[in-house]
Amino acid sequence: MTLGVRGLVHDRASNSVFLIRHTYVPGWQLPGGGVEVGETLIEALARELSEEGNIAFSAPPVLKSMHFNHRASGRDHVGFYLVEQFNQAAPKLPDREIAAAGFFPLDRLPEGTTSATLRRLAEIFGGAAVSPYW
Numbered sequence: 001m002t003l004g005v006r007g008l009v010h011d012r013a014s015n016s017v018f019l020i021r022h023t024y025v026p027g028w029q030l031p032g033g034g035v036e037v038g039e040t041l042i043e044a045l046a047r048e049l050s051e052e053g054n055i056a057f058s059a060p061p062v063l064k065s066m067h068f069n070h071r072a073s074g075r076d077h078v079g080f081y082l083v084e085q086f087n088q089a090a091p092k093l094p095d096r097e098i099a100a101a102g103f104f105p106l107d108r109l110p111e112g113t114t115s116a117t118l119r120r121l122a123e124i125f126g127g128a129a130v131s132p133y134w
Contacts, residue, residue, distance in 0.1 A: 002076045004069070005045040006032030008124060009055055009083045016103040019110065019117065020052050020092075023099045027114040031055075031101075032078070041079045049083070053092045053101055059085035064124065069134035078134050080120060 008030055009018035019028040031052040035044040042061070049055040061081040069076040092101035104110055106125060109118075122128035 002073065003035040003041075004032060004076065004078045005035060005041050005048060005081065006030040006078055006120070007045050007049055007061060007081045007083045008064075008120060009049065009053065009086055010124075011103055012084060014103065014105065015107075016105045017109075017121065018053055018055065018101070018103050019113065020101045021099045021110075021112075023097055027112050027117075028104075028110045029114045029117045030120065041081075045079075045081055045083075049086075052098055054089045055083075055086050056089070057083050057086045065130045067134040068132055071134070076134075082124060 011017070018031065020031050021028050031049055032045070033048045035041060039047070041063070045061060046057065049057065061083040063079060064082050065080045067078045067080060069078050092098060094100060106121065116134050119128070119131060123130050
């Protein structure tokens with residue numbers, strides 16, 4: 001089995017969410033990535049948020065759901081966390097992995113937001129039933 005994490009970083013004050021666009025796959029999506037050997041889910045999420053957004057959580061994130069990512073492989077699962085207490089050291093500038101990143105109001109998401117990201121947002125903010133699939 002492979003295991004990953006994704007974080008929904010929600011700025012309550014502006015009702016916006018942090019999204020990234022990778023250099024190697026299309027679409028705007030939630031930050032995250034694989035859990036490395038010896039890491040906990042929380043440690044992996046902290047590392048990924050730092051690398052992809054210069055973001056550190058200031059209170060423990062909340063595990064909202066687990067999903068089978070059948071599009072990645074027949075063995076991939078994703079822990080999905082809500083992060084509402086955080087600090088961003090500086091805006092994330094493009095690099096070799098991240099083409100663009102930023103906070104977007106929920107009512108003005110960028111064109112090309114991935115379907116999986118839209119499903120997670122609907123589950124958290126729209127009352128949609130939680131899918132077992134990513």
